[in-house]
């Protein structure tokens with residue numbers, strides 16, 4: 191069993207960016223990603239100015255800017271007043287709207303160009319940290335195997351197997367409210383819509399490929415302790431109740447709900463096991479903090495771990 195320098199568990203945006211950052215200092219790094227293929231559904235759309243600055247520092251911001259839509263204001267925590275990014279002292283005084291699946295593709299291309307090894311269809315089921323190395327148990331396409339690493343970084347999302355296996359607690363508060371969202375075709379889309387009133391909050395914005403994202407919450411869903419799966423009919427009714435129209439909604443591509451559970455790992459490092467991104471912290475995605483702060487985690491961790499190695 192060879193010992194890898196660093197194994198990054200999870201090939202989401204945070205794991206991919208961390209791998210590229212480690213490769214900047216020539217650290218051998220392998221990313222183990224459970225999914226054989228990337229999900230076509232994009233949770234995140236909003237890329238913040240600081241993330242663009244970080245991408246620019248590495249000379250890779252151009253393809254993001256070329257494909258994303260620049261929006262000069264954003265909302266923070268769904269407060270009624272939108273934040274104006276234009277006065278910020280940055281070359282990127284806007285948020286960039288780019289589907290997460292595409293962001294991940296661009297990050298993966300960058301990591302691979304830098305020399306990271308990315309293995310898909312490899313699910314980590316256990317980590318055992320010793321004084322000199324960490325042993326991992328992995329379910330791969332050809333069965334279960336064991337491997338070793340000098341350091342393991344869990345970038346494996348909110349349900350992180352690395353965090354659980356390392357025995358790191360994830361205290362916080364469970365969801366007390368639920369929002370709904372759908373990626374749908376709209377025959378009569380609004381020019382750009384954000385409603386925030388007594389009947390609820392609703393935002394509608396275009397995605398590539400003739401699809402719109404419709405996302406919101408209302409007093410009724412806020413009361414639901416744990417709602418079931420969102421149906422297209424329910425989405426249409428809830429949008430109509432807020433906006434007075436369903437905008438000619440049809441052909442749902444993705445329907446989902448998300449809650450405001452808020453948790454943070456009690457430590458980001460336990461010996462040779464580290465955590466970054468959603469594995470380390472989770473919160474309501476209003477305003478788009480998750481991917482953005484996760485990229486900052488990876489930027490911060492990358493050079494430090496490389497320096498230790």
Ligand SMILES: Cc1cc2nc3c(=O)[nH]c(=O)nc-3n(C[C@H](O)[C@H](O)[C@H](O)COP(=O)(O)OP(=O)(O)OC[C@H]3O[C@@H](n4cnc5c(N)ncnc54)[C@H](O)[C@@H]3O)c2cc1C
Nearest residue numbers: 200202203204224234235236314347467468478480481482
């Ligand atoms: C509706 C919604 C909208 C959002 N909008 C925004 C937004 O606009 N802007 C923003 O910044 N954030 C947004 N977020 C949050 C953002 O999507 C996440 O914060 C971000 O994806 C976190 O990245 P990550 O790499 O830490 O984790 P993830 O993206 O969850 O990636 C984890 C990866 O690890 C893999 N994995 C899991 N377990 C294992 C295992 N045992 N072994 C190997 N691999 C494993 C998974 O398959 C996955 O690929 C939104 C979230 C939601 C739900």
